[in-house]
Amino acid sequence: MSSQAFKAIVVGGGPVGLTAAHSLSRANLDFVVLESRPRIVLDAGSNLVLLPIGLRVLSQLGLLPAIERASSPMDRFRRIDHKGRDIGDTLWFTYFKENHGAYPRVISRHDLMQILHDGLPIEAQAKLLPNKKVTCVSTGTDGVIVTCADGTTYTGTIVVGADGAHSTVRNQMRVAALQTTSGDLRANEEKPFLTTYRSMWIRFATVPPIKPGDASETHGYDCTLQLFAGEETSVIGIYERMEEPSRDSSRYTEADEHAFISRWGHLPIIEGGMTIADAYTSRTQAGMVNLEEGILKHWSFDRIVLVGDAAHKFTPSTGAGCNNGIVDVVALANELYHAFRAVRDAEGETAFPDKLHILAAFNEYQQARFATVKDGLEGASQATGAATWSDMTHRFVDRHILSRQSLVKFFASRNAPVVAKTPVFEYVEGEEQMIGKFPWAYPIKESGL
Numbered sequence: 403m404s405s406q407a408f409k410a411i412v413v414g415g416g417p418v419g420l421t422a423a424h425s426l427s428r429a430n431l432d433f434v435v436l437e438s439r440p441r442i443v444l445d446a447g448s449n450l451v452l453l454p455i456g457l458r459v460l461s462q463l464g465l466l467p468a469i470e471r472a473s474s475p476m477d478r479f480r481r482i483d484h485k486g487r488d489i490g491d492t493l494w495f496t497y498f499k500e501n502h503g504a505y506p507r508v509i510s511r512h513d514l515m516q517i518l519h520d521g522l523p524i525e526a527q528a529k530l531l532p533n534k535k536v537t538c539v540s541t542g543t544d545g546v547i548v549t550c551a552d553g554t555t556y557t558g559t560i561v562v563g564a565d566g567a568h569s570t571v572r573n574q575m576r577v578a579a580l581q582t583t584s585g586d587l588r589a590n591e592e593k594p595f596l597t598t599y600r601s602m603w604i605r606f607a608t609v610p611p612i613k614p615g616d617a618s619e620t621h622g623y624d625c626t627l628q629l630f631a632g633e634e635t636s637v638i639g640i641y642e643r644m645e646e647p648s649r650d651s652s653r654y655t656e657a658d659e660h661a662f663i664s665r666w667g668h669l670p671i672i673e674g675g676m677t678i679a680d681a682y683t684s685r686t687q688a689g690m691v692n693l694e695e696g697i698l699k700h701w702s703f704d705r706i707v708l709v710g711d712a713a714h715k716f717t718p719s720t721g722a723g724c725n726n727g728i729v730d731v732v733a734l735a736n737e738l739y740h741a742f743r744a745v746r747d748a749e750g751e752t753a754f755p756d757k758l759h760i761l762a763a764f765n766e767y768q769q770a771r772f773a774t775v776k777d778g779l780e781g782a783s784q785a786t787g788a789a790t791w792s793d794m795t796h797r798f799v800d801r802h803i804l805s806r807q808s809l810v811k812f813f814a815s816r817n818a819p820v821v822a823k824t825p826v827f828e829y830v831e832g833e834e835q836m837i838g839k840f841p842w843a844y845p846i847k848e849s850g851l
């Protein structure tokens with residue numbers, strides 16, 4: 403048992419960091435979330451598809467009614483080629499509903515963040531601190547010290563790195579691991595993610611011929627795009643194969659955006675409708691990013707643990723990156739809950755787990771998530787590869803084989819038992835809202851049980 407109270411320092415107030423805030427608040431554990439941006443809820447970023455695995459967690463947290471009001475369900479996925487010709491719809495989303503009881507829903511990042519923020523109790527909202535860019539993390543026998551660019555420091559028991567693909571916490575974790583004698587074995591690679599595709603995303607008002615809930619993909623050589631139409635705004639993500647894969651990060655300028663539009667602006671977004679250039683002209687926001695891919699070998703070191711994009715990075719093709727980050731938080735919270743229960747059952751309700759038990763919980767968390775995340779990541783990579791044809795074989799398979807509904811149904815059913823094993827918070831009471839053909843392996847704890 404530890405004699406010291408527990409406090410988590412969460413670095414990064416993105417969707418995964420805010421889910422971590424919910425998990426800690428529900429467990430009555432002290433925490434602070436340090437976010438580098440000037441506000442927690444910003445009107446910036448792409449739209450996100452929430453899959454049943456993420457939706458179910460948000461539903462357990464009581465956020466489903468707000469999510470449903472701000473998002474649109476998606477059913478059929480239209481697929482066309484670069485010339486706007488039909489290459490066969492796909493019914494993935496229909497099978498999600500059939501198997502797991504919910505259609506995926508598209509929501510703007512802003513609305514998701516607002517809902518996650520507003521769903522926290524007022525005293526927990528006060529623990530979300532903007533303008534706190536973390537620069538240094540140091541661990542000791544008794545706890546952690548986190549330093550921000552403004553010179554402030556925060557002390558706690560653990561650091562949860564939810565600071566995204568370019569994570570500072572991940573870098574600090576590597577530095578700490580390398581300082582130990584077995585450092586080479588315990589440290590991650592300096593540049594763990596490989597980029598094969600760059601992306602431009604464009605947000606614009608949802609206006610006819612596009613309507614809320616529309617989902618469409620345009621496939622072809624070296625470039626693919628996805629459209630997800632929300633209630634108010636739609637987003638297209640355009641994924642372009644790079645000349646050479648790279649492990650370096652890139653910053654893109656407006657000139658890069660214009661060059662991108664001159665390469666791909668002519669591509670149709672939907673059959674007989676708008677082009678990428680039309681969407682760019684009427685954009686409310688746009689951005690270019692690298693689509694890093696990869697999974698870390700080590701998700702924790704000492705008192706530091708990583709969740710979400712800091713630990714693994716997917717291409718967006720299967721809409722799984724953020725959803726998996728949300729589930730990471732659940733798995734981590736459950737392992738910490740086990741550590742708390744073990745010590746409290748033995749020593750009373752005011753006891754806290756010691757460092758050894760916390761580190762064991764971190765290891766269990768990685769073990770619980772690693773294989774599923776790796777499979778999901780590979781699936782996303784294959785989906786992006788199949789849509790950005792690199793040769794005639796790819797083209798043939800995509801046009802004539804992947805469009806077969808029997809095959810899609812087969813893969814959806816094969817994947818369903820894995821999806822059904824997605825965890826929910828063991829200590830949060832709620833009501834099951836999603837019932838499909840494949841029963842969830844871990845039921846939501848009912849009130850009063």
Ligand SMILES: Cc1cc2nc3c(=O)[nH]c(=O)nc-3n(C[C@H](O)[C@H](O)[C@H](O)COP(=O)(O)OP(=O)(O)OC[C@H]3O[C@@H](n4cnc5c(N)ncnc54)[C@H](O)[C@@H]3O)c2cc1C
Pocket residue numbers: 413414415416417418419436437438439448449450451452534535536537564565566567568569570571601603639691709710711712718720721722723724725726727
């Ligand atoms: C075009 C596109 C479309 C996508 N579509 C989907 C989708 O449909 N479904 C899906 O599940 N996923 C999707 N994703 C992936 C999804 O955006 C990410 O997986 C998700 O945002 C990860 O959340 P996160 O909180 O881990 O990281 P982030 O969203 O990156 O948030 C990290 C936060 O940490 C803050 N931060 C960073 N460094 C520091 C620091 N040093 N100190 C303090 N704060 C810091 C950042 O400001 C940020 O707020 C898409 C991605 C892209 C690029």
